[in-house]
Amino acid sequence: MLKLILYSTIQSLCLVSGQIFLKIAMAQTGKFGFTWRFVKDALTTWQLAASGLCMALASMMWFYILKHYAFSVAYPMISISYVFSMLAAICIFHETVPLVRWIGVFLIMSGAILVAK
Numbered sequence: 727m728l729k730l731i732l733y734s735t736i737q738s739l740c741l742v743s744g745q746i747f748l749k750i751a752m753a754q755t756g757k758f759g760f761t762w763r764f765v766k767d768a769l770t771t772w773q774l775a776a777s778g779l780c781m782a783l784a785s786m787m788w789f790y791i792l793k794h795y796a797f798s799v800a801y802p803m804i805s806i807s808y809v810f811s812m813l814a815a816i817c818i819f820h821e822t823v824p825l826v827r828w829i830g831v832f833l834i835m836s837g838a839i840l841v842a843k
Contacts, residue, residue: 727842730795734803737787742810744780746818747773802838809835 751773791800808831815821 730791730800730803733787733791734800735806737784737791738804738807738810740780740784740787741804742807742814744777744784745811746814747777747780749819751777799842802841805834805838 751771754771754773788804791803812823812827812831815823
C-alpha cells in the first residue's frame with residue numbers, strides 16, 4: 727500500500743505540474759479563440775511543452791499504477807491532486823481559497839482513505 731501511495735503522489739504531482747504549466751501557457755497567449763493566431767501563440771510557448779511533458783509522465787505513471795493495482799483502490803489515491811492543486815492556487819497563482827473548498831477537499835480525501843482501507 728505504501729508503494730501505491732508513493733506512486734500516486736508522484737503521478738499527482740506530475741499531473742498538477744502539467745496543469746500549472748498549461749494555465750501559465752494560456753495566460754501568456756492572446757484572447758482565446760479557435761483561430762490560427764491563438765494556436766500559433768499557444769504552440770510557441772515553452773510552458774505548453776513542459777505541460778505536455780508533465781502530462782506524459784503522469785500518464786506513464788498512471789499506466790503503471792493501473793497495471794499493478796486494483797482500479798477501485800488506485801483511482802481514489804489520485805485524489806491527492808486536489809490538495810496539490812489547492813496549494814498551487816495559493817502559492818503560484820496567489821488565489822484566495824475559501825474555507826468551504828478546503829472542507830470539500832478534506833471530505834474527498836477522507837472518502838479516498840475510506841475507499842483505500
